[in-house]
Amino acid sequence: MFKQSLLASTLLIPAMMLSCGNSNKATAESEFTSFEKPKDCGAYNMPYVRYDSKDAKKGGEATLEKISDFDYHKTASEASNQEYIALHTTNDFISWKINESANGVTVRFTLPDNESGESVGQKSSLDIFINDNKVKEVPLDSRWTWQYFKTNVSEPLMTVTDYAMMRFDEVHFLLAESLKPGDVVTIKKSTNDNLDCGVDFIEIEEVAAPIAQPENSLSVKDFGAKGDGQTDDYNAIIKCINAAQKSGKTVYFPEGTYNINDMLKLDLDGTNIQGAGMWYTNFYFTNDNFRSGGICGNANKLRISDVYINGYNTRRLGQKDKDGNIVYVTNYGWEGRVLYQDQKGISGNFGDGSVIENVWVEHFECGIWIAPYAWVEGKENIFTTPEGLVWKNKDSGKEFKVPAGLVLDTCGAVADKDRTKNLRVSNVRLRNQYADGVNFAEGTSFSVFEHSNVRNCGDDGIASWSQKDAGPKTPANKGNIFRYNTVELGWRAGGIGMFGGGGHEIHHCYVAEHMLSAGIRFTADFPGSPLDIDPENPMRVHDCVIYKCGTTSDLFTNWLASIDVHGSDRYPLENIQFENITIIDSQTDGIQLWGGNMKNIIFKDITIKGIGKGYKPSKESYDINAHGGKGNAKFINVTNSSINNPDNYDLEFTK
Numbered sequence: 001m002f003k004q005s006l007l008a009s010t011l012l013i014p015a016m017m018l019s020c021g022n023s024n025k026a027t028a029e030s031e032f033t034s035f036e037k038p039k040d041c042g043a044y045n046m047p048y049v050r051y052d053s054k055d056a057k058k059g060g061e062a063t064l065e066k067i068s069d070f071d072y073h074k075t076a077s078e079a080s081n082q083e084y085i086a087l088h089t090t091n092d093f094i095s096w097k098i099n100e101s102a103n104g105v106t107v108r109f110t111l112p113d114n115e116s117g118e119s120v121g122q123k124s125s126l127d128i129f130i131n132d133n134k135v136k137e138v139p140l141d142s143r144w145t146w147q148y149f150k151t152n153v154s155e156p157l158m159t160v161t162d163y164a165m166m167r168f169d170e171v172h173f174l175l176a177e178s179l180k181p182g183d184v185v186t187i188k189k190s191t192n193d194n195l196d197c198g199v200d201f202i203e204i205e206e207v208a209a210p211i212a213q214p215e216n217s218l219s220v221k222d223f224g225a226k227g228d229g230q231t232d233d234y235n236a237i238i239k240c241i242n243a244a245q246k247s248g249k250t251v252y253f254p255e256g257t258y259n260i261n262d263m264l265k266l267d268l269d270g271t272n273i274q275g276a277g278m279w280y281t282n283f284y285f286t287n288d289n290f291r292s293g294g295i296c297g298n299a300n301k302l303r304i305s306d307v308y309i310n311g312y313n314t315r316r317l318g319q320k321d322k323d324g325n326i327v328y329v330t331n332y333g334w335e336g337r338v339l340y341q342d343q344k345g346i347s348g349n350f351g352d353g354s355v356i357e358n359v360w361v362e363h364f365e366c367g368i369w370i371a372p373y374a375w376v377e378g379k380e381n382i383f384t385t386p387e388g389l390v391w392k393n394k395d396s397g398k399e400f401k402v403p404a405g406l407v408l409d410t411c412g413a414v415a416d417k418d419r420t421k422n423l424r425v426s427n428v429r430l431r432n433q434y435a436d437g438v439n440f441a442e443g444t445s446f447s448v449f450e451h452s453n454v455r456n457c458g459d460d461g462i463a464s465w466s467q468k469d470a471g472p473k474t475p476a477n478k479g480n481i482f483r484y485n486t487v488e489l490g491w492r493a494g495g496i497g498m499f500g501g502g503g504h505e506i507h508h509c510y511v512a513e514h515m516l517s518a519g520i521r522f523t524a525d526f527p528g529s530p531l532d533i534d535p536e537n538p539m540r541v542h543d544c545v546i547y548k549c550g551t552t553s554d555l556f557t558n559w560l561a562s563i564d565v566h567g568s569d570r571y572p573l574e575n576i577q578f579e580n581i582t583i584i585d586s587q588t589d590g591i592q593l594w595g596g597n598m599k600n601i602i603f604k605d606i607t608i609k610g611i612g613k614g615y616k617p618s619k620e621s622y623d624i625n626a627h628g629g630k631g632n633a634k635f636i637n638v639t640n641s642s643i644n645n646p647d648n649y650d651l652e653f654t655k
Contacts, residue, residue: 020508020543032068032082033585033610038545042486042510043453045427048106048205051096051185053085056199060092065198070515070551070587070615075110075167075198077515077615078456078491084110084200087126087189094199095186102179102204104279106172107138107187110198113146117160119314121145124197125190130175130183137190138171140197144314144363144432145169147458152556155317155328155338156434156458165491165515166458168200169432170362174207174279210255210276211306217250217274218243220258227256229284234261245271253307255280261287269300269351275307278360278429285311290319291342294364298372300351308360313343316365316434316458344369345430349442350420360429367430367457370420371442419443419475428452435459437487441467445478445501454487460521461487461511466500467528476529477501479537488512494521494564495549500528500571503537512547518564519549519583522576524597530571542579550587552614559619561592562608565601567629573598580605587614589625590639593649596629608639620644626651 020041058064066083067076076082085094107126114120121143128136147156147166179185185204189197213219221227223243224236237251237260244251250272260283266273273295275281285293293311295304318326319339328339345361349372361367419442430437430452437454440447444464454461462485466477478501487495487509495511495518498504511519520541524530531539546562554560562583567573583590583606590608593601612621622644624635632650645651 020510020545032548032613038510041484041508041543041545043451043484045451045484046453046486048104048203049100049102050201050203051098052080052201053094053199054081054083056085056094056096058085058092058094061089062087062092062094070548070613072165072515072615073162078165078167078489079110079198079200080108080489080513082513084198087187087197087199089192090189093186093188095184096202098179098183098185098204099181100179100204100206101181102206103175103177104172104205104207105175105185106170106203108168108170108200108202109140110145110168110200111140111142112195113142113160113164115160117146117148118158119143122195124193124195126197127188127190129186129188130177130179132184132186135175135177136173138173140171142169147316147434149555154555156315158326166432166434166456168456168489172279178206179204207279208277210280211274212276213252213254214250214274217252218247219252219254221254221256225253225258227254227258229257229259229282231259232261232286233258234264237264241266241271250274253281257282257284260285260293262292264295265298266295266302266348267298270302271299272303273307274303274305277306278308278358281307283307283309285309285313285343288313288315288341288343290339293343295346295348297346297348297350297354299349300353302350302354304346304356304359306358309345309364310362311343311345311364313341313364314434315341315343317341341365341434345433348372350423351418352420353422354420355424355426356428357424357426358428360431362432365434366436366439366459367433367454368425368428368438369436370423370440370444370447372419419445420447421445423447425449426451429455430457430461431455433457436463437461437490439463439465440477440480441465443475443477445475445480448481448483449485450481450483452485454485455489457490457492459493460497461490461495462509463497463499464501464504465497465526465528467526474529477504479503480505482506482509484508486510486512489514490517491515492517492555494518494560495546496520498522498539499526500524500530502531502539502575504539506541507543509544510547511544511549514549514551516551516554517549518551518560519546519562519586520544521560521564521566522573523564523566524568524570524573524595525566527570531574531576537575539576540579541577541581543581545582545584546586547584548587548613550589550614552588552617559588559592561589561625562586563591565591565593565598567593567595567597567631569597571597573601573631575600577602578604578606581607583608585610585613586621588612588617588621590623591625593624593626593631593633594628596631596647598631598633601631601633602636603633603638604636606635606638611642624651
C-alpha cells in the first residue's frame with residue numbers, strides 16, 4: 001500500500017506560560033519551548049478544549065511519530081507540537097482522561113494517499129470508546145488531503161511528488177451520550193486495512209440543542225428540501241430564498257445535510273440565512289466545477305449564521321474543459337492566465353452592514369473571500385469564430401483560442417453595490433482550505449474578523465489584499481480589524497498577511513506552528529493599492545504571540561521570518577507599527593526586513609525567545625535581519641542580541 005507509514009522524530013521540553021504580547025516569564029533557552037496557549041489572546045472564547053497526542057496514553061504497537069527540525073518531508077512537520085500517534089492495527093490505541101462534560105468531538109487525523117494522487121485518497125475508519133465501551137465508528141477519507149508540489153511551481157500537481165503538504169484533515173461528530181469528567185476516551189482502528197492512521201489531537205465541547213425555527217421565517221423543507229445528504233436540494237433552496245426575499249423573512253435550515261449542486265447567490269438586501277447550528281445544519285456542495293460551490297453575496301445587510309459548509313472540491317487551481325480535462329493556464333483576459341478554481345465557502349460583495357457568524361467552513365479553495373470579482377480585464381476582446389471563442393490581446397495583436405467549456409467570467413456577482421464595508425465576521429472556524437482562510441479584498445473596508453480559528457490553510461490564514469481585479473477604480477482597503485484570532489498549522493505564505501491599503505489593525509492574535517510560511521507578513525509582492533501613508537492612520541500590529549513560524553525555504557526557496565516585511569519597487573511599505581509582540585522559537589529570524597523601499601517601520605516592546613529552529617538552514621538566523629535594498633526602521637526595547645545589516649539599512653535602536 002502507498003505511504004502506509006508516516007515516520008518522524010522530535011524533542012519537546014517542559015511548558016512555559018505566556019501572556020498575550022511581551023512576556024518576561026520565558027524559561028531558559030532550549031531546542032523547543034512548549035507552552036500553554038496564552039489565555040488573553042487568540043480565539044480564547046472558543047467552546048472546545050484540546051487534548052493533544054503529546055499528553056495521551058498509547059498502547060499496543062502504537063508509535064509516537066515526532067521531529068525536531070520542521071523537515072517538511074515528514075508528516076509530523078504539520079502536526080501540533082510536530083508529533084502525533086500512529087495506529088497501525090486494531091490492537092493499537094490512543095486515549096485521554098477527560099476533565100470536562102462534552103458531546104461534540106473533533107479528531108485531527110492523517111491517512112495515506114492513493115498511489116496515483118489525483119485527489120482519490122483512501123478510506124479507513126476509527127472506533128471511539130468511552131470507558132472501554134464502543135460508542136461510534138467514524139469513517140475517514142484522505143481525498144481532501146495530500147497536495148503535491150514542485151519547487152518554484154505555484155500550482156499543486158495531480159500526481160505524486162516528494163513535496164507533499166496538507167497531510168492532515170478533521171472529522172467531527174456528536175455523541176449520543178455526553179462525556180463526563182473522569183471518562184476515558186479511547187481511539188482504535190476499526191479494521192486491519194494495512195493503512196496507518198495518525199491522530200494529532202481531539203477537541204471536545206458541549207454542543208447546545210439545535211436552534212429552533214425563528215419567528216418570521218420560512219423553512220427550506222416547506223419548499224421541498226430534504227436535507228437527507230442524498231437529494232440535490234438546490235432548486236428547493238432557491239425557491240425558499242426567493243420567497244423569503246419577497247416577504248422579508250428569514251431562510252431557515254433545520255437540522256440535516258443539504259446537498260447543493262451549484263453556487264448559492266444572495267443578491268437582495270437583508271437576506272438572512274439561519275441554520276440550526278454548525279453541528280446540525282450542513283451545506284455540502286457537490287459540484288467541483290469552476291464557481292459551482294459555496295455562497296456568493298452581492299447585497300447589503302446579509303446575514304449567514306449557524307451552519308457548517310463543506311464541499312466535494314479538492315483543488316485550488318484548474319478548470320475543467322468540455323472533455324473533463326483540467327486546464328491550469330490559458331490565454332483570455334491576459335496571456336498566461338492561471339485559472340483559479342474559485343470554489344470559496346463564502347465569497348462576493350457584502351455591501352454595508354453584513355454579518356457572518358457561528359459558521360464552520362472546510363475544503364474550499366478559500367474559506368471566506370470578500371470581493372466582487374465582477375470584471376475581467378480584456379473580456380471585451382473575446383469574440384466568437386467558427387473554431388470557437390478567441391481572445392485578442394489588444395496590445396500585441398495576438399489571438400488565442402479559449403479552451404472549450406471554460407467559464408469566461410470570474411464571478412456571478414455583478415458589482416452593482418458599493419464595496420464591502422462594516423462587515424462583521426465572528427466565531428467562525430475556517431479549516432483545511434487549499435488557499436486562504438479569510439481574505440478581505442477588492443476595497444473591503446472598516447470590517448472586522450474576530451474570535452475565530454483558522455487552521456491548516458494553504459495560503460495566508462488571514463489576509464487583507466487591496467488588489468484591483470475588479471477594475472482600476474477599485475478603492476483601497478481601509479481600516480479593517482483582525483482581533484482575538486488563532487491562526488495555526490498553515491503550510492504556505494503567512495499566518496497573517498497584509499497587502500496594500502491602510503489603517504488596518506491586528507491585535508491579540510495567536511499565530512502558531514506554520515510550515516513554509518512567515519508568521520505575520522507585510523509585502524509589496526502583489527499588485528494593487530499601495531499602503532496608505534497617512535501618519536495619523538498607521539497599520540498597527542500589537543499584543544500578539546508568534547510561535548514556531550518562519551521557514552528556511554518556502555515553495556519558492558524564500559527565507560521567511562516570524563515577522564517578515566518584504567518591500568519591492570511596486571510600491572513603498574510605510575507607516576507600519578509593531579508593538580508588544582512575543583516571538584517564540586522562530587524557524588529563522590525573529591524579524592526580517594528585505595527588498596528595500598520601506599520607511600517609518602516601528603518595532604516597540606518585542607521579545608524574541610529562540611531563533612534558527614528550522615529545517616536545514618542555508619545561513620545564520622538573527623533576531624533582526626535587514627538586507628537587500630534600502631530602508632529605515634526604529635526599534636524600541638526590542639531583543640537585539642544578534643543583528644545582520646549588510647546593506648546598511650538605517651536602523652535606530654533605543655530602550
